[in-house]
Amino acid sequence: MKSALRSGTNLDMLPRIFMAFLKIGPSTFGGGYAMLATIEREIVERRGWMDKEEMGDMVSIAGSAPGGVAVNSAAFVGYRLGGAIGALTAVVGIALPTAAIVLLLSLTYSAFRDNAKVEAALKGVHAAVVALILLAGWKMVRSSLFDTVTYALCAAALGLLLFTPLHSIWLIAGGPAVGMIVVAIRRMNKLDLRTEPVRRSDEPETMLPEYYI
Template identity: 50%
Template sequence: MISQLRARISILAQIFWVFFRIGPSSFGGGYAMIPLIEREVVQKRKWMEQSEISELVLIAGSAPGGVGVNSAVFIGHHKAGVAGACMAVLGITLPTFVIVFLLSIFNHYFEHNHKIAAALKGIHGAIVALILIAGYKMAKTSLLDKTTIAIVIAALGLLLLTSIHPITVLASGLVGILLVKVKELLGLKVQMEKTPEPSSEQQLVFPEYYI
């Protein structure tokens, strides 16, 4: 019983600490957090698979609220239930609260400081890079065929070239469902996820399957 309690406290502390370190990257919004979340959760901690984190981000982006906080909720709940979700939210929001609180206090003294303005411009550039990385990694798991590529191009064109409200682009989900049904009725092949690339070890053991 005591060992289980210690293990429970340990995983909750890990969840809090992981998202506490990610929290300051919220300067660029939720999508700037995605590369950091992926590195910590998938690569370092092995809490989730790459395919799972990609699907999670898509769901988090569709749900109300910030995508970073939503992702933290889902990951925390995945690891430790409701308590894990609470610790993840606390961890990811606490640094932001502290930073904004301190900035509001010292804003009067630094608002005309050229060095502070230059530092913020540098942060903006780094945030753009983080968002681009997040978009690239999402595209790798989401762009499955010509149909999904066409939907992305159409949605991007609508957002850039028209004054349409961004939320209406969510209708692309309905378009995707409709196109899948049409393909099924026509007897065409429907691809719902990418086939993982074989590792070098697999190719050495079963080379005939990868020629």
């Protein structure tokens, strides 16, 4: 059953993949996790297109690759079900509704932007979005900073961002380089090689990856 679905370019699947992700798209509000729960319900439980283990692989890959968890998950599931075309179909399916919604929202705002109340409302939304970013940042602090090196790296990166015009590409390249060097040095000295925090079982929401949409 599963191998039949995996056989690659099964064209009959494409409309079904598209519709499934079209439906999942609008639910991606509120962070990657809201969407992962929806994907699990729609793809694993309702349609039986993937099993729990593949879902775990999907979460790891979607969180590690650049880009949002939603689009990455769609690409993973789409690829598994229908090859490269399946991946494209799923991504278009998940991206279309959100692009349409944000455009509609923006056009509506433009039509009323001269209204002082609308402008004030958007300032409130701005503050709320800042709060959502802060919350994501705080969750990342708790899940990714756990030893001296990670704290120091985060502080150094934050300092460079705040006080120098350094482009963030250097941080994105430099962080992994430091990670590799530190792990190599620790291996040579036969030190503890922990690269992820110890998970506390009473806090299921702090699982890695703590990436947001």
